[in-house]
Amino acid sequence: MGINKEELFIRKMILHLLNNQNGDMKLSKDLFDISADMEDYLKGQIVKLLSSDDAKETKLNQESRVPNLLFSMDESKEVEFIETSRLIAEGLFDIMCDSFLIPAACFVMLSFSYQEEVYYGLLKLPLEEVLKADFRGSGDCIDVGMSKSTALNRRGKLQEAIIIHPVKGSARLYEKRFEMQNGEKIFYLSERFLESIAQMPIKRKISILAKSINEACVHHEMNVQDQIQCKKITLELMENDGFFDIPKISQELFGNTPQAKEYFDKQMERYDLSYDKFMPKDETSLKPFLFYTVTTDLGVEIKVPSNLVSEYIEFREYDGSITLRGIDRINLK
Structure with missing residues (x-):
């Protein structure tokens, strides 16, 4: 389907720092105060993922950890959204620490509406790009300022990202295969994070x-x-x-x-x-x-x-x- 970016509205967003390369995890306690530039960037990435034939699709098991957390959450309640995002970020970080080949990231969890339906986004922003931008963090909040000189690549697409449709119980995602510490090469986002098998693009x-x-x-x-x-x-x-x-x-x-x-x-x-x-x-x-x-x-x-x-x-x-x-x-x- 053709996605009209102007009909897409980001409702809530939070950003966590997951640096498995040095074992550093910073979890925000507040929602991200999104700027117009950052919103435009994220909406562009969402449209690419929903419109791309390079994306995979998968049916979610609602009893698996991440889908269960998202589907049982009351998205309208800010406290629930924040706490759920922290639990999901912790689980993702644990998996990322099982391979130093998995790139560190600023992990974004967001909710957005499109044509009166609410979706969830779980996006990994490249850490090196974010750190080159106006980056500032504290114990309670991690913020990324967007400016004309920001390093975030607006034309490129994210390498690792998930869009979840709660009503359909399905997801579309970009993912890459990585070798874990046991030597096994897996698509960790679908197989271990979502606990599902994604279809071929x-x-x-x-x-x-x-x-x-x-x-x-x-x-x-x-x-x-x-x-x-x-x-x-x-x-x-x-x-x-x-x-x-x-x-x-x-x-x-x-x-x-x-x-x-x-x-x-x-x-x-x-x-x-x-x-x-x-x-x-x-x-x-x-x-x-x-x-x-x-x-x-x-x-x-x-x-x-x-x-x-x-x-x-x-x-x-x-x-x-x-x-x-x-x-x-x-x-x-």
Whole structure:
């Protein structure tokens, strides 16, 4: 869904300092007095997370510690909000201390409303960026002043952040895998902090789908024109249905070619996508279906917009020729 930043309102916010690199944890006792600049920065990060196909999604177990704390909290009561945030921050800090590879952070807990629904945000602001800004802390409050010279990157996105929808009992998150002290590499935010299993990002699913279609076509020795046609059909199915329907795509593309279908279905099973249906939020995620990169045996690569293939470009593999029509000007990039 498209998120209108102007309809998003931050209700409450608190900031805690979690520096697992030196064992330093400072927990605020008061809400953060948010400035207009900081509010705009955080709203921008929230919109990116809610709109991104790079984000993961997960269904929350309401009996797990963090969801239970949030869902049982009366958000309207300031004291409850502060105390809950401190308990959540302490739990996160304990997990972070299990790996020095996890970056230290200023941990933000906030509540915001969008279209009359209340959401919670659990965001890790990069500590080194915050400390370069106007940073001041005491035993009761940690404050970050925003100015034109602040180091917080407004264009970039946070590497670790969670948005929780209490009504749906679900979360969207950015996370990274880190090696813990026992040598195990895990997604600690979903697996240990939220105690859930997050789904693969939609952008990754689209990439796997496009790659698997290519491989199935090659496996069945289809020519380039047929491979392009398979991707074109897949995009048309998505546009008509509003989402990628894996079983339908498998049948439509390879229903008459059992070997290619078997190969494609095995790839989907490998990534646990056999019965999946997913809808991209961002058109840029469709890049594998909007552009084709054709590689010759001489190492020449041609990037072709999909909407030009049938009318302006022809690949003839039997004589090794490529015809481009309707060109007014050629530039060297």
